Amino acid sequence: MRVTKITILLVLALSMSACSMFRSKKETIDTMPEDRLYATAHNSLEYSDYSAAEKGYQRLIARFPSGDVNEQAQIELAYAQYKDNKPDDAYSTINRFIKTFPTHKHADYAYYLRGMINFDRTGGLIERYLQRGNTASTRRDQGFNLTSFDDFSQLARRYPNSAYATDARQRMIFLRNQLAQFEINVAEYYLRTKSYIASADRSQYVVEHYQQSPETADALAILTRSYEALDRKPLAEQTRKVLALNYPNHPYLTDPSWPHSPSIWRKAIPFSGHH
Numbered sequence: 001m002r003v004t005k006i007t008i009l010l011v012l013a014l015s016m017s018a019c020s021m022f023r024s025k026k027e028t029i030d031t032m033p034e035d036r037l038y039a040t041a042h043n044s045l046e047y048s049d050y051s052a053a054e055k056g057y058q059r060l061i062a063r064f065p066s067g068d069v070n071e072q073a074q075i076e077l078a079y080a081q082y083k084d085n086k087p088d089d090a091y092s093t094i095n096r097f098i099k100t101f102p103t104h105k106h107a108d109y110a111y112y113l114r115g116m117i118n119f120d121r122t123g124g125l126i127e128r129y130l131q132r133g134n135t136a137s138t139r140r141d142q143g144f145n146l147t148s149f150d151d152f153s154q155l156a157r158r159y160p161n162s163a164y165a166t167d168a169r170q171r172m173i174f175l176r177n178q179l180a181q182f183e184i185n186v187a188e189y190y191l192r193t194k195s196y197i198a199s200a201d202r203s204q205y206v207v208e209h210y211q212q213s214p215e216t217a218d219a220l221a222i223l224t225r226s227y228e229a230l231d232r233k234p235l236a237e238q239t240r241k242v243l244a245l246n247y248p249n250h251p252y253l254t255d256p257s258w259p260h261s262p263s264i265w266r267k268a269i270p271f272s273g274h275h
Contacts, residue, residue: 029055029056029059029060030059030063034060034063034064034067034068034069035069037056037059037060037063037064038056038060038069038072038073040056041053041055041056041057041060041073041076042076044056045076045079045080048083050080050081050083050084051084053076053077053080054077054080054081054084057073057074057076057077057080058077060073061073061074061077071097071101071104072106074093074096074097075094075097075106075109075110075113077093078090078093078094078097078110078113079113081093082113082116082117082120087117087118087120087121090113090117091114091117091118094110094113094114094117095114097110098110098111098114107158107159108155108158108159108162108163108164108165109162109164111151111152111154111155111158111159112151112152112155112162112164112167112168114151115148115149115151115152115155115168115171116148117148118144118145118147118148118151119144119148119152119171119175121144121148122144122145122148122175122178142179142182145175145178145179145182146179148171148175149172149175149176149179152168152169152171152172152175153168153172155168156168156169156172176210176212176213177210177213177214177215179210180206180209180210180213180214180215180216180219181213181215183202183203183205183206183210183215183219184202184203184206184215184218184219184222186202187199187202187203187206187219187222188222188259190202191222191225191226191259194229196226196229196230197226197230199222199225199226200222200223200226200227200230202222203218203219203220203222203223203226204219204223206218206219207219207220207223216246216247217243217246217247217250218250218259220239220240220242220243220246220247220250221243221250221252221258221259223239224236224239224240224243224252225252225256227239240253
């Protein structure tokens with residue numbers, strides 16, 4: 001009798017184990033409960049399997065639109081897409097999140113991530129300029145810089161005490177200087193091609209809009225040279241005086257042929273912050 005009971009218990013145990021294994025094998029992102037599906041997607045994200053994470057988050061969002069972790073899943077989906085080098089998808093996801101949940105407790109991070117998505121799309125503008133030999137399409141590329149700057153600005157303004165605010169402000173300074181440097185690059189290009197009205201317009205734009213950037217000095221120097229070439233002596237002299245007053249060590253003041261080579265060939269200044 002004892003042997004029979006033991007045998008029955010063993011059979012039941014094996015049967016339950018087999019059933020459990022069967023359920024485990026059949027369980028997919030279409031059948032998992034919300035908590036397990038989120039854990040699975042999050043685990044994929046932690047192990048940098050961004051494609052699997054995206055699929056998991058997307059299925060969770062579709063299956064549990066009012067679920068407890070739906071909002072968090074949307075943020076993590078955007079991050080997974082960003083890390084998977086899908087900036088358009090990531091931007092669309094996080095932008096939709098911001099519009100849908102403007103007062104979410106992690107809204108500051110959403111603005112930060114949106115800024116980062118465009119920040120990482122701003123590299124290589126100088127190289128593309130050189131390859132194209134024109135400025136029109138490259139000027140449009142600057143839209144990523146401007147959009148990223150605006151996102152970081154909104155974060156710093158709305159959430160000044162956020163853990164991401166300091167890094168956002170550092171990136172804003174970097175972006176401002178990049179925007180100014182781009183204008184200087186183009187102004188120098190026009191100066192070299194003797195398009196003096198265009199070079200004056202670009203350098204004047206820097207003086208008016210990026211006064212706190214280091215490129216303001218170069219802008220004043222290019223503006224002076226442009227006025228001289230256009231035979232507008234009074235304006236040239238006035239601009240030169242402003243340059244000498246504010247930047248007495250600028251090379252143009254001792255070498256009127258400056259710049260000898262356009263700054264477009266200079267090595268880009270690396271960003272010293274951290275992601």
